[in-house]
Amino acid sequence: MKVIVDMDRCQDHGQCVFSAPEVFRLDDAGHLVYEADPDESLRDAVEEAADVCPLQAITVG
Amino acid sequence: MDRVVIVGASMGGLRAAEQLRAAGYEGELIAIGDEPHMPYNRPPLSKEVLAAEVTHAAVAFRLRDSVADVTWRLGTPVAAADLDAGELTLADGSTLACDGLVVATGLRPRRLPLPGGEDRRHVVRTLDDAARLRPCLTPGARVVVVGAGFVGCEVAATARTLGAEVTVVAPETEPMLRPLGPELGAALRARHEARGVTFHLGATVRAFTDTGVTLSSGADLAADVVVEAVGSTPRTEWLEGNGLDLSDGVLCDGTLRVEGRPNVVAVGDVARFPNPRYDDVPRRVEHWSIPTDTAKRAARTLLGEDGGPFLPLPSFWSDQYDLRLQSFGAPALGEDVRVLEGDLETEAVVGHHRDGRLVGVVMLGMARRMAHYRGRLLDDVPALT
Ligand SMILES: Cc1cc2nc3c(=O)[nH]c(=O)nc-3n(C[C@H](O)[C@H](O)[C@H](O)COP(=O)(O)OP(=O)(O)OC[C@H]3O[C@@H](n4cnc5c(N)ncnc54)[C@H](O)[C@@H]3O)c2cc1C
Numbered sequence: 044m045k046v047i048v049d050m051d052r053c054q055d056h057g058q059c060v061f062s063a064p065e066v067f068r069l070d071d072a073g074h075l076v077y078e079a080d081p082d083e084s085l086r087d088a089v090e091e092a093a094d095v096c097p098l099q100a101i102t103v104g
Numbered sequence: 105m106d107r108v109v110i111v112g113a114s115m116g117g118l119r120a121a122e123q124l125r126a127a128g129y130e131g132e133l134i135a136i137g138d139e140p141h142m143p144y145n146r147p148p149l150s151k152e153v154l155a156a157e158v159t160h161a162a163v164a165f166r167l168r169d170s171v172a173d174v175t176w177r178l179g180t181p182v183a184a185a186d187l188d189a190g191e192l193t194l195a196d197g198s199t200l201a202c203d204g205l206v207v208a209t210g211l212r213p214r215r216l217p218l219p220g221g222e223d224r225r226h227v228v229r230t231l232d233d234a235a236r237l238r239p240c241l242t243p244g245a246r247v248v249v250v251g252a253g254f255v256g257c258e259v260a261a262t263a264r265t266l267g268a269e270v271t272v273v274a275p276e277t278e279p280m281l282r283p284l285g286p287e288l289g290a291a292l293r294a295r296h297e298a299r300g301v302t303f304h305l306g307a308t309v310r311a312f313t314d315t316g317v318t319l320s321s322g323a324d325l326a327a328d329v330v331v332e333a334v335g336s337t338p339r340t341e342w343l344e345g346n347g348l349d350l351s352d353g354v355l356c357d358g359t360l361r362v363e364g365r366p367n368v369v370a371v372g373d374v375a376r377f378p379n380p381r382y383d384d385v386p387r388r389v390e391h392w393s394i395p396t397d398t399a400k401r402a403a404r405t406l407l408g409e410d411g412g413p414f415l416p417l418p419s420f421w422s423d424q425y426d427l428r429l430q431s432f433g434a435p436a437l438g439e440d441v442r443v444l445e446g447d448l449e450t451e452a453v454v455g456h457h458r459d460g461r462l463v464g465v466v467m468l469g470m471a472r473r474m475a476h477y478r479g480r481l482l483d484d485v486p487a488l489t
């Protein structure tokens with residue numbers, strides 16, 4: 044599965060982290076880092092993360 | 105169930121469609137929307153998008169593949185519903201039968217019940233509202249924002265950032281008083297004032313004049329633009345005549361089933377439901393997290409699944425200038441409000457307690473502590489009888 048976060052939109056809300064901590068996390072400076080090619084088994088969690096992103100910055104392919 | 109109709113094609117309606125599919129519903133899905141647009145995200149309308157360019161592309165919701173076969177009937181509202189007969193009547197006179205119904209009609213902004221000034225009066229609820237307001241927020245424009253809730257405060261911040269001369273008029277003693285409490289409200293006001301926003305608190309608008317507004321104090325304020333941000337009312341008029349309790353939104357049980365109607369559920373801002381995390385009082389919750397949470401549960405209720413108690417943790421944020429306010433839980437229910445960490449001049453966590461129990465937190469910055477407090481509130485589930 045391909046995950047793309049539009050970093051121009053992302054405002055480090057971190058809501059995605061609550062839904063899919065295996066894929067998204069905030070670094071020590073509070074900025075988003077993520078796994079761009081996570082395992083298919085995480086699809087439900089990643090779809091949910093994309094739903095709850097306040098900026099709708101996450102695309103799942 | 106062969107045909108589910110969703111009335112309201114915004115966030116709640118979209119999430120309901122997605123969740124019905126996720127829960128295994130394979131029948132027909134029709135979503136009817138008053139607005140001409142496909143579902144889009146409202147929060148940026150008072151923030152990023154209002155500060156830049158208001159386009160549908162900038163706010164459109166991503167659609168899951170699972171809702172590719174939903175029929176969207178946009179641009180015509182539902183005018184009436186006969187729930188016994190399972191029939192809806194649209195404003196164009198056409199009718200539509202349904203086996204299952206999802207109520208997702210949200211809110212409409214309240215207006216000041218005063219005549220005059222129509223060409224300069226604005227509200228911010230829809231994309232079209234924001235598109236109409238955006239060109240008026242020019243450097244030096246005199247903007248009066250009526251109401252100091254989150255929409256009023258955000259519009260004030262955005263307008264000020266764009267260079268407008270901004271005055272906020274509100275009857276409360278501090279901005280966002282109910283969710284923030286007096287201390288944090290005062291801290292928020294100080295941030296606005298430091299940027300040059302003027303507040304007239306304890307005041308209301310008495311009249312619109314040729315040049316602006318007259319306040320209850322008698323003072324005249326010149327205004328090129330007046331933004332009415334004085335709250336919202338549920339859009340339930342199309343459900344009248346079915347014996348429902350529509351006194352404040354549509355009354356639901358704890359599973360989002362509309363009281364007394366097995367095939368009708370409600371989601372999002374319009375739904376009034378009890379949250380046993382706090383008590384058994386049904387309430388509406390106007391937070392962005394709620395359409396998603398309620399849709400998940402309502403979809404399963406409509407399909408006849410029993411999912412145990414529904415205890416969503418409300419979550420809300422607001423962006424003003426470089427300041428992020430984030431709340432979890434139900435701070436407005438707390439009567440004992442205390443700073444738990446930090447200080448209000450920089451970054452802080454404010455705890456709202458009821459009967460000694462932490463029922464909500466509001467964070468001013470402090471993003472690194474978010475997971476901690478969210479987890480703490482999430483885990484605090486009272487014993488249910
Ligand atoms: C400017 C603004 C900023 C916000 N910012 C934040 C924020 O920062 N954080 C936060 O947590 N929340 C925020 N919110 C709140 C959040 O956007 C709402 O909670 C959310 O939009 C609710 O979604 P909904 O689908 O329940 O209702 P709505 O989005 O109101 O959708 C209801 C839809 O139903 C349609 N409709 C109504 N009646 C009919 C009818 N009879 N027939 C057909 N269609 C009908 C309406 O046209 C509308 O499209 C903000 C809201 C606004 C307006």
Ligand code: SF4
Nearest residue numbers: 053054056057059096
């Ligand atoms: S939820 Fe959205 S805005 Fe927040 S960190 Fe994740 S991608 Fe960025």
